[in-house]
Amino acid sequence: MLESIIYSSAELLAGIKYLFTGGWPNLVMLVVGFGLLFLAIQKEIEPLLLLPIGFGCVLVNLPLSEVMEQGGVLKFLYDIGIITEIFPLLIFVGIGAMTDFGPLLENPKILLFGAAGQFGIFLTLLLALALGFSRLDAVCVGIIGACDGPTAIYVTSQYAPHLLGAVSVAAYSYMSLVPIIQPPIMRVLTTQKERTVKMGFLKESVSKRTKIMFPLMVTVVTGIIAPKGLPLMGMIMLGNLMKESGVVTRLTGASENEIANTVTLFLGLAIGGTMEGHKFLQLQTLAVFGLGFLAICLDTVCGVLLGKVWYVLSGGKVNPLLGAAGISAYPMSARVVQAQGQRYDKKNFLLMHAMGANTGGQIGSVMAAAIMLSILKGMGLI
């Protein structure tokens, strides 16, 4: 009797023993998990994602946890939503339903900023290759530069699942840090004269039919050019078509609320589940975070530089700050551009133009990822 009590008690303490013997990586990751929860709750940094990610991270790192073992709850979510790529795609339907391409359609040329804002992806890819990352790993690190969480998750879950936790947390963390990362770069690269360029107000020149045809046209064009990215672009444009058509308000509402919220919860938990200490705490993870930061800086640099070229070519009519909005962090980077413009001239209203560039960044990031996947397929790597 006494013997069985002792053995049973020892089993209860096995977790603590594990934590202080071979389980130090889990201990560190528990601190990281609680750190993510702190950022989400106290600082309100991307709480919708960082809270479930942080909690998933805590769950998987508690000693002898079985949540990511076969049959475990997080493993189940991972298998049904991330391995199958369904979660990021469903989130894209919601993003499409929430996005207003109106400002972009008023001035379609501004879509070019959405291309320049993707340079960071490719420059970071080159750096990752130089640092010794394998080819597919380097692609997934570079994709952080898309500044687009679902795209990063979609690509990484397929081609470098061991980097999923690091890439996802880096992508969402840096997206939320856009208001801190971008302004210094914008100020360094532009002159006072350039920052105060006024671009006037956008006039209403887009019909409802154009708004309905736009997502269809983008789906067809991008699907023909880069079919590997069709699920991504198709889902975002489906959401937008539902919104603009106005005939399925219940589906639109469900996509941008119930479905997006539920999937965000499951996605966050499943990503947190990939952050098990022994797998996550590696030098490679630190490199992913460093390169991800660089990717977003390079996106901003290249976007603003294109803005400067455009400023010269247009005879000083285009404000180069708009280039910073060519990334996919919507609507954060558009707000940053507006704030920076008003910092130097209170009467300078760049928001609508910046929103156009920002939605262009959404299309550009998905397009860059789609083209990259198609090239990799052409090379026989995927």
Place this chain on the structure above:
Amino acid sequence: MDTLAFGLTLTVIGMGGTFVTLGIIIALTNLLKRIFPIPSDLKK
């Protein structure tokens, strides 16, 4: 193909392809705006 050639190929074709595709979308968007202009009564 060595690693450098791989990276440069992906960069050149990737960025080039992104710019060209977005250029096509810009052209087609302008076309859509011409085909489906705002009805004149709404303009007023």
